[in-house]
Amino acid sequence: MAKCYDILVRLLLLGDTGVGKSCILCRYANDEFLDTHISTIGIDFKMRTVNMDNKVAKIQIWDTAGQERFEAITHQFYRRAQGVLLVYDLCSRTSFENLSKWLTYVDEFANEDTELLLLGNKSDRCQWREVSCEEGQKFAEQYNMKFFETSAKNRENIDKAFQHICEGILQKQSLKRSTQSLNTSTSSNSHLVHRGRSVLSLESKHEDNSMKTSEHSYWRCCAGVM
Ligand SMILES: Nc1nc2c(ncn2[C@@H]2O[C@H](COP(=O)(O)OP(=O)(O)OP(=O)(O)O)[C@@H](O)[C@H]2O)c(=O)[nH]1
Numbered sequence: 541m542a543k544c545y546d547i548l549v550r551l552l553l554l555g556d557t558g559v560g561k562s563c564i565l566c567r568y569a570n571d572e573f574l575d576t577h578i579s580t581i582g583i584d585f586k587m588r589t590v591n592m593d594n595k596v597a598k599i600q601i602w603d604t605a606g607q608e609r610f611e612a613i614t615h616q617f618y619r620r621a622q623g624v625l626l627v628y629d630l631c632s633r634t635s636f637e638n639l640s641k642w643l644t645y646v647d648e649f650a651n652e653d654t655e656l657l658l659l660g661n662k663s664d665r666c667q668w669r670e671v672s673c674e675e676g677q678k679f680a681e682q683y684n685m686k687f688f689e690t691s692a693k694n695r696e697n698i699d700k701a702f703q704h705i706c707e708g709i710l711q712k713q714s715l716k717r718s719t720q721s722l723n724t725s726t727s728s729n730s731h732l733v734h735r736g737r738s739v740l741s742l743e744s745k746h747e748d749n750s751m752k753t754s755e756h757s758y759w760r761c762c763a764g765v766m
């Protein structure tokens with residue numbers, strides 16, 4: 541099948557049950573909002589195509605269930621994510637306190653260079669707020685994440701948050717590409733130096749293939765789980 545995009549970005553939504561992950565995704569992908577809580581079973585996904593840097597970017601977003609009983613399923617998806625949106629409900633201190641648990645999972649199951657973004661959702665319910673904006677900001681800074689307060693209900697910061705994480709991922713990728721080409725030229729130079737002089741051997745760096753899962757095997761793997 542012909543590829544109809546230039547860039548594929550894979551994101552994962554994580555956080556306690558009820559914080560609004562599915563609503564954030566519905567708002568971003570379909571511009572819809574659902575008032576009732578229908579708990580996600582295992583994992584779900586949606587896509588949106590956007591223009592970034594004059595390229596067509598397909599954003600594939602995996603929406604995980606916050607309930608503990610699905611963790612064994614959802615952990616399998618962490619490694620394929622280039623970015624994780626970590627969500628808490630700013631009207632629920634428990635969901636904020638549980639962020640460290642989600643970060644432990646990210647540490648354990650995601651790639652080291654996964655881009656992270658913290659979202660304090662339900663900003664339209666400020667009168668019931670249990671977590672201040674400053675606390676959210678401070679937590680995010682501790683883990684080197686950018687932070688947004690969002691509302692899936694009134695759209696606040698939803699597009700901005702997705703745009704931010706995608707840009708971060710693309711910047712990281714282009715930096716990685718430049719480093720790799722630099723390494724390649726260094727290692728080919730090192731080869732020449734080694735052959736020509738027979739004395740100097742510079743160690744060539746191995747290319748990091750961890751993020752190069754082909755889309756084909758990716759889909760096969762998901763199909764096995766779904
Ligand atoms: N007021 C308000 N309610 C929201 C917002 N986002 C989600 N909700 C409500 O919060 C409840 C839970 O939303 P979901 O998106 O289903 O939560 P979830 O994080 O996907 O939950 P799980 O699938 O169980 O992990 C629903 O009743 C939503 O209507 C928001 O920004 N503002």
Ligand SMILES: [Mg+2]
Pocket residue numbers: 561562563578579580603604605606
């Ligand atoms: Mg859900």
